[in-house]
Amino acid sequence: MVTRDDILAALRGVRDPELGGDVVELGMVKDVDVAPDGRVHIGLALTIAECPLRGQITDDVQRRVRALPGVTDVEISTSAMTADERANLMSIARRRAREHARPTQVSPTTRVAAIASGKGGVGKSSISANLAVALARQGRRVGLLDADIWGFSLPRILGTTERLHADDDTRLIIPADVHGLKLISTGLIAESEDTALMWRGLMLSKALEQFLTQVDWGELDYLVIDMPPGTGDVQMALSRMLPQAEMVVVTTPQVAAQKVAMRVADMARRSHMPVVGVIENMSWFECGHGERYALFGEGGGETLATELAVPLIGKIPIDPAVVDAGDRGRPVVLGDGPAAEALAAAAARLTELLPPAAEETCTGRIARLLEDLDRTAAG
Ligand code: ADP
Numbered sequence: 001m002v003t004r005d006d007i008l009a010a011l012r013g014v015r016d017p018e019l020g021g022d023v024v025e026l027g028m029v030k031d032v033d034v035a036p037d038g039r040v041h042i043g044l045a046l047t048i049a050e051c052p053l054r055g056q057i058t059d060d061v062q063r064r065v066r067a068l069p070g071v072t073d074v075e076i077s078t079s080a081m082t083a084d085e086r087a088n089l090m091s092i093a094r095r096r097a098r099e100h101a102r103p104t105q106v107s108p109t110t111r112v113a114a115i116a117s118g119k120g121g122v123g124k125s126s127i128s129a130n131l132a133v134a135l136a137r138q139g140r141r142v143g144l145l146d147a148d149i150w151g152f153s154l155p156r157i158l159g160t161t162e163r164l165h166a167d168d169d170t171r172l173i174i175p176a177d178v179h180g181l182k183l184i185s186t187g188l189i190a191e192s193e194d195t196a197l198m199w200r201g202l203m204l205s206k207a208l209e210q211f212l213t214q215v216d217w218g219e220l221d222y223l224v225i226d227m228p229p230g231t232g233d234v235q236m237a238l239s240r241m242l243p244q245a246e247m248v249v250v251t252t253p254q255v256a257a258q259k260v261a262m263r264v265a266d267m268a269r270r271s272h273m274p275v276v277g278v279i280e281n282m283s284w285f286e287c288g289h290g291e292r293y294a295l296f297g298e299g300g301g302e303t304l305a306t307e308l309a310v311p312l313i314g315k316i317p318i319d320p321a322v323v324d325a326g327d328r329g330r331p332v333v334l335g336d337g338p339a340a341e342a343l344a345a346a347a348a349r350l351t352e353l354l355p356p357a358a359e360e361t362c363t364g365r366i367a368r369l370l371e372d373l374d375r376t377a378a379g
Helices: 004-011 054-066 083-099 124-137 154-158 193-200 204-213 233-241 257-271 300-308 320-328 338-353 362-378
Strands: 029-034 039-046 073-080 111-117 142-146 176-178 181-184 222-226 246-251 275-286 312-318
Touching: 004 029, 004 039, 004 054, 039 054, 054 073, 111 124, 111 233, 111 257, 124 142, 124 154, 124 181, 124 222, 124 246, 124 275, 124 338, 142 154, 154 181, 154 320, 204 233, 233 257, 246 257, 246 300, 257 300, 275 300, 275 338, 300 312, 312 338, 320 338
Parallel strands: 039 073, 111 222, 111 246, 142 181, 142 222, 246 275, 275 312
Antiparallel strands: 029 039, 176 181
């Protein structure tokens, strides 16, 4: 049965997008009640009742807690903090900012989408690259991390041979700038068999750690991560270093999804990474006459989404343009056609599910409130 501690651990993955801290350390979690039948009630105290981030924070809490095994329902009630609680929260936030103990170079407010699949060859890398490019085209600040350390394919898909180098002063690695996004991949480092061998000796999770701590990512709205296949330690390392990371699962329409679903659910559970949704790739092929053929079967995306109780973010048709674009290094979303449209729509849906940190902020209002309080106290 799920315990209060399990729930608090999961809630540590929910960050206040402005203050950077997680909702537990910021004192925003007031009550956690677990009923014997797995229903959970969570009481959240928001900085102010009309906080514009309310929807985002409660959605995140829902997803995190619902992902825990044994949880059947999640009810959230919100209230506003008292003046004392707000003052306490601001002092925690100030201390955080002062200590600046950022474990990685990725901002705590960056939304992290780890694109994963239960097996190889389903188009995970093509989808990662196209989602990232589509987000950048929407005007978002986007990073793309190729965590498929040995099986890297993003440099080819994005058409870059740029070599990574470090900044002389900061010693941080500067990502390649390609199609309006920042790219990091071992494919931009490994030049010869020797260097490739060197990387092979490195633990995968260590390589990921390097890419999160020693790359100058700057301020990003989104970091898209092309995850390596499998359920290994990379997922664990990612959720440890970037607690805000969430998973997007790519699958094909084949209803051999059952096994894949279990593998993915297991991966999410073990790494405490909630699943945001499912993308079905290679859903159908449309011939010149507008007729659709389900070459790889039907229903796999829906089945997997239902089993994981998450939305189906999109269905991407089979489009020869994807292969061609991948070979030419110009992602298909930059052009048009059935796959381009479906991928752009999937990226738009993803921004609804994972909205970027709000521009309108509560912090300014809290600061003003605190000033008012100080003034009242002084007067
Ligand atoms: P993964 O990362 O899962 O191994 P890739 O992204 O490398 O998969 O894709 C495998 C192959 O399938 C590539 O040749 C790619 O161009 C092709 N592919 C991926 N998605 C589509 C699609 N929607 N239509 C046609 N070909 C696709």
